Amino acid sequence: MAPNERVVMDAQAIERALTRVAHEVLEHNKGTERLVLVGIRSRGVHIAERLRDRIHTIEGVEVPAGIIDITLYRDDLSRSKQRPEVRGTQIPFAIDDTRVILVDDVLYTGRTIRAALDALMDFGRPLSVQLVVLIDRGHRELPIRADYVGKNLPTAVNESVHVRLKESDGRDEVVIARGEEC
Amino acid sequence: MPFTRRHLLGLEDVSSEELTYLLDTALSFKEISEREIKKVPTLRGKTVIGLFYEPSTRTRTSFEIAAKRMSADFVSLSAATSSVTKGETLLDTARNLAAMRPDAIILRHASSGASHFLAAHLDCPIINAGDGAHEHPTQALLDLLTIRERKGRLAGLTVAIIGDILHSRVARSNIFALRTLGASLRLVGPPTLLAPELRTWGEVTTDLSEGVHDADVIMMLRLQLERQGKNFFPTVDEYSRYFCLTERAVSCAKPDVIIMHPGPINRGIEIASDVADGPYSVIMDQVTNGIAVRMAVLYLLIDRAKAEPEVEAETQSQSAAGGMDAPAPRLRRNVG
Numbered sequence: 271m272a273p274n275e276r277v278v279m280d281a282q283a284i285e286r287a288l289t290r291v292a293h294e295v296l297e298h299n300k301g302t303e304r305l306v307l308v309g310i311r312s313r314g315v316h317i318a319e320r321l322r323d324r325i326h327t328i329e330g331v332e333v334p335a336g337i338i339d340i341t342l343y344r345d346d347l348s349r350s351k352q353r354p355e356v357r358g359t360q361i362p363f364a365i366d367d368t369r370v371i372l373v374d375d376v377l378y379t380g381r382t383i384r385a386a387l388d389a390l391m392d393f394g395r396p397l398s399v400q401l402v403v404l405i406d407r408g409h410r411e412l413p414i415r416a417d418y419v420g421k422n423l424p425t426a427v428n429e430s431v432h433v434r435l436k437e438s439d440g441r442d443e444v445v446i447a448r449g450e451e452c
Numbered sequence: 453m454p455f456t457r458r459h460l461l462g463l464e465d466v467s468s469e470e471l472t473y474l475l476d477t478a479l480s481f482k483e484i485s486e487r488e489i490k491k492v493p494t495l496r497g498k499t500v501i502g503l504f505y506e507p508s509t510r511t512r513t514s515f516e517i518a519a520k521r522m523s524a525d526f527v528s529l530s531a532a533t534s535s536v537t538k539g540e541t542l543l544d545t546a547r548n549l550a551a552m553r554p555d556a557i558i559l560r561h562a563s564s565g566a567s568h569f570l571a572a573h574l575d576c577p578i579i580n581a582g583d584g585a586h587e588h589p590t591q592a593l594l595d596l597l598t599i600r601e602r603k604g605r606l607a608g609l610t611v612a613i614i615g616d617i618l619h620s621r622v623a624r625s626n627i628f629a630l631r632t633l634g635a636s637l638r639l640v641g642p643p644t645l646l647a648p649e650l651r652t653w654g655e656v657t658t659d660l661s662e663g664v665h666d667a668d669v670i671m672m673l674r675l676q677l678e679r680q681g682k683n684f685f686p687t688v689d690e691y692s693r694y695f696c697l698t699e700r701a702v703s704c705a706k707p708d709v710i711i712m713h714p715g716p717i718n719r720g721i722e723i724a725s726d727v728a729d730g731p732y733s734v735i736m737d738q739v740t741n742g743i744a745v746r747m748a749v750l751y752l753l754i755d756r757a758k759a760e761p762e763v764e765a766e767t768q769s770q771s772a773a774g775g776m777d778a779p780a781p782r783l784r785r786n787v788g
Contacts, residue, residue: 343494393488
């Protein structure tokens with residue numbers, strides 16, 4: 271861990287938060303009927319997979335899960351020095367008339383979610399879209415809010431939040447780093 | 453980021469990392485063409501000009517569809533209906549078009565090096581859509597993508613390129629890229645259409661059966677009847693007798709061989725109809741992949757230099773801090 275980082279969630283806290291969110295999703299939707307999970311690349315995908323496992327454990331139902339890549343829907347393509355990498359969207363089921371649970375790791379300005387909603391609407395017309403995020407760090411620039419939040423984490427603009435997951439980073443933790451350019 | 457070029461003029465000096473990156477990007481774009489709504493907003497507000505000094509159906513349509521699937525505006529000009537017929541030079545035409553502030557110009561021209569010439573004089577990205585007998589990079593990229601999809605790799609494959617190699621810009625681009633990516637080449641055709649320097653690029657033979665023996669890929673070339681003014685072979689019938697790809701010739705190749713052709717096909721001259729339409733043919737896959745490749749090329753080349761440097765520096769990678777949820781006051785002001 272870098273010296274300017276502080277752990278705000280460890281592996282156990284992440285586990286507990288996701289289990290709670292899974293229960294909330296099931297309670298709010300009264301079960302799994304028409305429910306589908308769509309994870310936003312890249313860490314949203316891992317979180318969506320974990321939620322699917324928990325829902326399976328609780329309800330015994332395998333909820334369909336897909337992946338959405340928002341790269342082609344970003345509003346800052348021409349402003350980014352690094353050309354973003356397109357890794358593709360995989361939604362192997364019809365989303366018409368489904369209750370889509372959109373999943374991401376961090377909710378910040380809302381621009382990623384805006385892009386994801388645009389991308390999702392190109393695939394069909396879901397009955398509803400609900401948003402799950404592991405961390406809500408505030409500083410919204412668009413009128414977007416999450417329906418299910420693992421942890422609300424008030425931050426300063428000059429801080430950054432890093433979600434590390436076993437699947438991509440080898441360990442589960444959420445850290446807040448001070449003094450980084452955002 | 454392995455691909456940072458301003459133009460795509462040819463594949464001769466493109467590295468294996470760049471080629472792989474282009475192909476990977478193209479592969480990810482394929483999914484868009486399979487959706488019900490085949491359109492993403494990525495290049496909204498961008499203008500692409502297609503400048504076609506030679507007839508073209510496939511390439512022009514493919515570029516146009518690619519641009520439109522990314523929400524760019526596409527304007528196509530052909531020499532026959534432009535001021536070229538009034539004597540305007542290529543440079544003057546291009547300068548006038550550049551003054552209309554396009555974000556990319558796609559050029560097809562009968563003269564080798566025409567796209568290099570434009571790239572030297574204009575600021576906007578130039579994409580070579582075929583220049584004389586020089587190169588046709590996007591055709592080669594779609595061929596590579598098709599081979600990689602079917603075979604899972606390019607390195608170690610034996611690719612037989614058959615026909616009018618001397619005049620073929622498709623062959624040249626493919627030869628450069630396939631060599632870079634580690635494929636073995638067999639170049640097959642009549643001696644008059646096999647230039648001496650080809651021997652440095654691959655195994656050369658004038659015997660069709662020998663050329664296709666145990667080949668993983670057979671890449672047929674169109675006999676460019678319009679470029680045969682110097683009598684490179686006695687008659688088309690004789691060419692066909694020795695170099696037309698028939699089922700009998702295909703039987704010498706590997707059982708899982710794939711057969712490619714850049715189109716348009718001269719049926720019965722360089723390839724028999726039953727082979728062109730047969731089970732080994734991937735010609736239609738090539739056409740489909742052409743759109744994905746051209747989407748990737750436009751995506752990677754379209755002008756991004758207008759970004760303010762301070763804004764660029766403030767944009768974080770997608771994986772950290774919630775991806776593009778990583779604004780800065782200036783970015784906020786500009787993105788709106």
